[in-house]
Amino acid sequence: MAIVAQKSKIDEIIDEDQKLTRLIYSYIYSSTAWLIFGTLIGLFLALRFAYPDLWVVSVLSFGRLRPIHTNVVFWGWASLSMIGLSLYVVPRTSQRRLFSLALSRQALYVINVSVALGVICLSFGINNGGQEYREFIWPVMLLFALGIASNLFNLYKTVADRNTEEIYISNWYILAAYIWTIVVVVIAYIPFYQYSLGETIIQGYYMHMGVGMWFTPMVLGLTYYFLPKLLNKPIYSYSLGVLAFWTQMVFYSLIGAHHFVFSPIPWSLQTVAIVFSFGMFVTLFAGTANFLLTMKGSFRTIGKSYSLPFFLVGVIFYFLASGQGSLEALRSLNDIWHFTNYVVAHSHLTMYGFVCFLIWGGIYALLPRLTGNEPSHLLVGIHFWFALIGLLVYSFALMIGGTMQGQSWISQAPFIKSVELMIPFLLWRIIGGTFMFLSHLIFAYNVYIMKPAPIMIQNQNQIGDTI
Numbered sequence: 001m002a003i004v005a006q007k008s009k010i011d012e013i014i015d016e017d018q019k020l021t022r023l024i025y026s027y028i029y030s031s032t033a034w035l036i037f038g039t040l041i042g043l044f045l046a047l048r049f050a051y052p053d054l055w056v057v058s059v060l061s062f063g064r065l066r067p068i069h070t071n072v073v074f075w076g077w078a079s080l081s082m083i084g085l086s087l088y089v090v091p092r093t094s095q096r097r098l099f100s101l102a103l104s105r106q107a108l109y110v111i112n113v114s115v116a117l118g119v120i121c122l123s124f125g126i127n128n129g130g131q132e133y134r135e136f137i138w139p140v141m142l143l144f145a146l147g148i149a150s151n152l153f154n155l156y157k158t159v160a161d162r163n164t165e166e167i168y169i170s171n172w173y174i175l176a177a178y179i180w181t182i183v184v185v186v187i188a189y190i191p192f193y194q195y196s197l198g199e200t201i202i203q204g205y206y207m208h209m210g211v212g213m214w215f216t217p218m219v220l221g222l223t224y225y226f227l228p229k230l231l232n233k234p235i236y237s238y239s240l241g242v243l244a245f246w247t248q249m250v251f252y253s254l255i256g257a258h259h260f261v262f263s264p265i266p267w268s269l270q271t272v273a274i275v276f277s278f279g280m281f282v283t284l285f286a287g288t289a290n291f292l293l294t295m296k297g298s299f300r301t302i303g304k305s306y307s308l309p310f311f312l313v314g315v316i317f318y319f320l321a322s323g324q325g326s327l328e329a330l331r332s333l334n335d336i337w338h339f340t341n342y343v344v345a346h347s348h349l350t351m352y353g354f355v356c357f358l359i360w361g362g363i364y365a366l367l368p369r370l371t372g373n374e375p376s377h378l379l380v381g382i383h384f385w386f387a388l389i390g391l392l393v394y395s396f397a398l399m400i401g402g403t404m405q406g407q408s409w410i411s412q413a414p415f416i417k418s419v420e421l422m423i424p425f426l427l428w429r430i431i432g433g434t435f436m437f438l439s440h441l442i443f444a445y446n447v448y449i450m451k452p453a454p455i456m457i458q459n460q461n462q463i464g465d466t467i
Helices: 018-050 062-094 101-123 138-160 169-189 196-231 238-254 256-260 267-295 299-303 308-328 331-337 341-371 377-410 415-421 423-449 460-466
Strands: none
Touching (some): 018 423, 062 101, 062 169, 062 196, 169 238, 196 238, 196 267, 238 267, 308 341
8 A cells, every 4th residue: 555645757858958957957966055055054043942052163163054054045046046946947948058058057156155264264154244144245146146146147048049039027036036146245245335234224225135135036937837748738827927026026115124113223214114015915915825726626647746745835825924923023923023033933824935946946857857857656655744743833833932032032031031931942943953953864865866868869768567
């Protein structure tokens, strides 16, 4: 008797340039290595919260390891994997070969060197100050920006030389993500703003735009390709996609200041950030409705697929976690949750539940069709459930504990009381984080199984016989 529902095998092998296949796999393989490294550090940090006397040395202090964890999973794992998938989606939807394989391969090396140098610098306490997600010093981030700029040029040339009249909606999102990211990095590292309240305002702009104008449009653009492809039906509404795109571009660019509600920055700027945060509900309803209505009537197909469930969860968390962020902007709720563990839960619901699940869906959808090598359906299922259960345990524990933490501060109880009440929730954080990390090990094994063969068999029928 089967212990899991029978999943459908891949329906086609894509006859693609093997050099491109290997390039895409190199991006995903590199990103997976950073995922394991970055989340291992995250799990160790979770253990340190519950056992603060564990391995007390400066190099393993929270102040050094926490920025390594966040920057590695941002720029190493999520960024490289999204870029790798975009190198397939953009040429495919443009009906054109990638402009330059060599340029993107060089960019891969540059980005990997950037992340590695950043880790080394942070390990020795060399950083950009206490600026969240902006801890890499400017020479390190310059390398990352050069890698992004190289891929932007490569994909722009591919779209410019397209063999289709219109630019597909995926490419709107993907190219916008590359452009915005370069703009955000430049603004964040220009020295003119690095003092006083100006630095605080730019920090809010940077850390929120990093999520909202790099990760969000990139994974949405990828989803606009993979979801209709896997369901074998067109996207529900091109118009809803365009509406979600332009409202994302307009509203998201001015909401970073909601991280500094009640701070000394101008009250009017805080209010604008709150108003625009609620404007994001237009984007969320348009984008989420477009994806869910595309899935409507196809839930049997989703149940038989090992990649579509990742997309379903990612879309749901796109709405829930992003909507949660808009609600947190309210002054009344910000008063309770700001600086608490609730914010940590929110960031994981967004980056993990939304961004990572959509990335995993894209990887499981693409790699088997490029290489002809399928992972074990059972192991994909274990990856899915371990990641989802771990995220839910982790996030609900910190949301409940964070709310109690904030209420304790408001009641003006001694600070140590808020520390003591968090102890059981920090233990649940370890449990959830352990499930998440185990799922990453399984995912890494699956990526290894999906690697390209040393010699590609050119005949498609022969490939089909080998899987």
